[in-house]
Amino acid sequence: MTAFSLNPEQTARCAELRTLAAERLRPLAEKGEPGHVNRPLVAALGELGLLGRLFEERGAVGEGGAARAQGAGAIDLCLTRESLAYACTEAETAFALQGLGAHPVHTHGSPAQREQWLPPVRRGHAVAAFALSEPGAGSDAAALNLAATPDRSDGWRLTGEKCWISNAPEADFYTVFARTTPGAGSRGVTAFLVPADRAGLTGTSLDMLSPHPIGALAFDGVRVTAADVLGEVDRGFRVAMTTLNRFRPSVGAFAVGMAQAALDATLAHTAERTAFGGPLKDLQSVAHQVAEMATRTEAARLMVYAAAAAYDREGPQGPGIARRAAMAKLIATETAQYVVDAAVQLHGARALRRGHLLEHLYREVRAPRIYEGASEVQRTIIAKELYAHPEEPTA
Known part of the structure; x- marks a missing residue:
């Protein structure tokens, strides 16, 4: 297990989650259709109480000293994602x-929004989605073009497109980011909660390399009102960034879980597979490769949990949180790509066969280097934060 200071309860929980995932969830996953929302799987996550942990009250203090719900701790989120991914x-x-799509409702939603949507999300009966990216605004999230034009005195009409949206077009509601003030960059974006059955909202599925449900959305004058706003008008970019800062370290945990699964499969294979008169593990080139895979995986894990611990300690607006989150996602996703690729190489052709664990991981591992901010975006965030706040500690 990791050298990070997990307590016995956390270690036991990781083992329990791995068992649950293997025995209860994997059979449901295998029955699902790739590229589409697996509602029985989502419902099982709710029945097992996993989704409820996303929204547990922690009594965090927000702006002005007001108590704000923050959900389960970032370390708990990372432990869960790593264990399930394994x-x-x-x-x-x-x-x-579910967490990404509903977190803005949990932290910035009105009492009415929270009461309507969070209970069914917790139970796994409602599917959420986070709709930020657009055909021309993926990595450059501040360049959003989905227009929110005023409609009478109490609302707007949404016109435009969203693309690369996870769970689209099958989600039950979307956290949608639209431009309410033209020409204002990140300062003119508002977050809206848009139910999927809202008139004028349509979508299509996209056939992707990874088996995730991903699609595009079209907004043809979709009406929203002040009751649909999440947070404040023209301050939606903050809603998006605080959500991403919370989930970026846990994207790293997802990657670490895949890397560990690939590493463990490689250890077993190289110990059993014979070549050139002995087991593969006795070849120095193989042993050194495995040692490198293990070292990089552990380094990534430590950075992920350091970022999560900082988030739990300092809160979403704490010093260095954005930088730590970016570093954690960057190193973990790049490491997982390396480890899974090396594992495929050491397994040989068998790993390329459809249905093999590593064939599955090879398709899965590529996407995290792009979504929730590509690796290049993470490097930009890190550099910007370093130059803006050189006095902040790095340890």
Whole structure:
């Protein structure tokens, strides 16, 4: 287990989650259709109480000293995502997407919004989605073009497109980011809660390399009102960034879970597979490769949990949180790509066969280097934060 200071309860929980994922969730995942929301799997996550942990009250203090709900701790979120990813990546993804789509409602929603949507999300009966990216605004999230034009005195009409949206077009509601003030960059974006049955909202599925449900949305004058706003008008970019800062370290945990699964499969394979007169593990080139895989995986894990611990200690607006989150996601997702690729190489052709664990991980591992901010975006965030706040500690 990791050298990070997990207590016995956390270690036991990780083992329990791996078992649950393997025995209860993986069979449901195998029955699902790739590229589509697996509602029985989401419902099982709710029945097992996993989704409820996303929204547990922690009594965090927000702006002005007001208590704000923050949900389960970032370390708990990372432990859950890493453990699920190790045994069932589909369950991990379904869990994470519920959190990403509903977290803005939990932290910035009105009492009415929270009362209507969070209970069914907790139970796994409502599917949430986070709709930020657009055809021309993926990595550059401040360049959003989905227009929110005033409509009478109490609302707007949403016109435009969203693309690369997880759980679209099958979600029950979307956290949608639209431009309410043209030409204002990140300062003119508002977050809205948009139910999927709202008139004028349509969508299509996208056939992707990874088996995740991903689609595009079209908004043809979709009406929203002040009751649909999450947070404040023209301050939606803050809603988006605080959500991403919370989930970026846990994207790293997802990646670490996949890397660990690939590493463990490689240890077993190289100990059993014979070549050139002995087991593969006795070849120095193989042993050194495995040692490198293990070292990088552990380093990534430590950075992920350091970022999560900082988030739990300092809160979403704490010093260095954005930088730590970016570093954790960057190193973990790049490491997982390396480890899974090396594992495929050491397994040989068998790992390329459809249905093999590593064939599955190879398709899964590529996407996290892009979504929730590509690796290049993470490097930009890190550099910007370093130059803006050079006095902040790095340890």
